[in-house]
Amino acid sequence: MKYVRGFILFWWDFIVGDSVVLAVGTVATILLAFGLAHSAVSDAAQVVLPAAVLLTLTVALARRWS
Amino acid sequence: MNSALIFSGAFLAASVEMVEALTIVLAVGVTRGWRASLVGVGVGLLALAVVVGALGPSLVTYVPLNALRVVIGSLLLVFGLQWLRKAIMRATGRKALHDESLIYQREVAELEKDPIPLGFDWVAFTVSFKGIFLEGLEVAFIVLTFGANHGSYGLTLIAALAAAVIITSIGLLVRAPLSRVPENTIKFAVGLLLTSFGTFWTGEGVGVDWSLSDVTIPILIGVFALASFVLLRYMRPTTTKPVTRPEVITS
Numbered sequence: 001m002k003y004v005r006g007f008i009l010f011w012w013d014f015i016v017g018d019s020v021v022l023a024v025g026t027v028a029t030i031l032l033a034f035g036l037a038h039s040a041v042s043d044a045a046q047v048v049l050p051a052a053v054l055l056t057l058t059v060a061l062a063r064r065w066s
Numbered sequence: 067m068n069s070a071l072i073f074s075g076a077f078l079a080a081s082v083e084m085v086e087a088l089t090i091v092l093a094v095g096v097t098r099g100w101r102a103s104l105v106g107v108g109v110g111l112l113a114l115a116v117v118v119g120a121l122g123p124s125l126v127t128y129v130p131l132n133a134l135r136v137v138i139g140s141l142l143l144v145f146g147l148q149w150l151r152k153a154i155m156r157a158t159g160r161k162a163l164h165d166e167s168l169i170y171q172r173e174v175a176e177l178e179k180d181p182i183p184l185g186f187d188w189v190a191f192t193v194s195f196k197g198i199f200l201e202g203l204e205v206a207f208i209v210l211t212f213g214a215n216h217g218s219y220g221l222t223l224i225a226a227l228a229a230a231v232i233i234t235s236i237g238l239l240v241r242a243p244l245s246r247v248p249e250n251t252i253k254f255a256v257g258l259l260l261t262s263f264g265t266f267w268t269g270e271g272v273g274v275d276w277s278l279s280d281v282t283i284p285i286l287i288g289v290f291a292l293a294s295f296v297l298l299r300y301m302r303p304t305t306t307k308p309v310t311r312p313e314v315i316t317s
Contacts, residue, residue, distance in 0.1 A: 005227045010200075011209055013171065014204075015141070015144055015145075016144075018146065019151060022144055022147045022148055022151065023144055024214055025145050025147075026140055026144045026147065026311070027140075029143075029274060030089070030136070030140055030143075030268055031271050033268065033269060033274055034272040034273065036274075037269075037272055037273035037274045037275070040275075042274075042275065042279075043275070045273075045275075046269065046273040046274055046275070046276055048281070049265060049268075049269050049274055050265055050286055050289060050290070052292070053143065053147070053261065053265050053290075054289075054293050056147065056151060057151060057261075057284055057294075057297070058291075058297060060151050061154060061155070061297060061301060
């Protein structure tokens, strides 16, 4: 049990670290890109994806800042 | 262009993690003796080799490329954003700088609490092993992810080995923590590279059609760099409030 907990904590720290916003924002960004890439406006995905990444970073920094 | 960027990313990321591992091993070796510490290093490297050997080939052989790109790309993306965020916060003074000298002193103080046994020193072994294995896992992660997307592990392995040789040589020469390495600057650069590659590969994996193909990668690096500098400038405090060293930052 101790090792399982340690294993989960390691991966949590590795992926989420001290910012849940980044992890959640990354997942939301990927889902958005997937949706756009398979829609009628698929070309927009190549602009929206980097923009969403930057928005995630900005929100994560703003939350820490405030 | 792509190969040079992949090599740089793997080399810089591996260098940062190896500086951290070296700090731990040096602290253990100096305070508790080198024998058990170096055995810990050896066993840690062996365990890493087993993990990399088991995961590396199976990644490319058994997992569909697009699924691999999504998983790897999103991991790189979140990892790169974490580094970028921390580097920006440290550069603006909103988070204490990663101080290898302080970490070294803390490690030494902790290790001196335990008496050194007459036989094999398991404390020295365990601390060295954990330092090498955990920091090494992060290097392995970079090598595997970059290698899997590049199509071969040769280039990223060479980059990581070059970093290992250079950092170990410097460590042996100075026999002290590498506190003069501009770690935050390197983390900023690596964060930019990981975020850019992560964005590109995730996009490819979910079906985004990058109209400029591989040329998109340097464009992404440029855009993210520019935006990060804007954020950095915007976040700089208008009134100077020095950040004290309340804690040792270990990541």
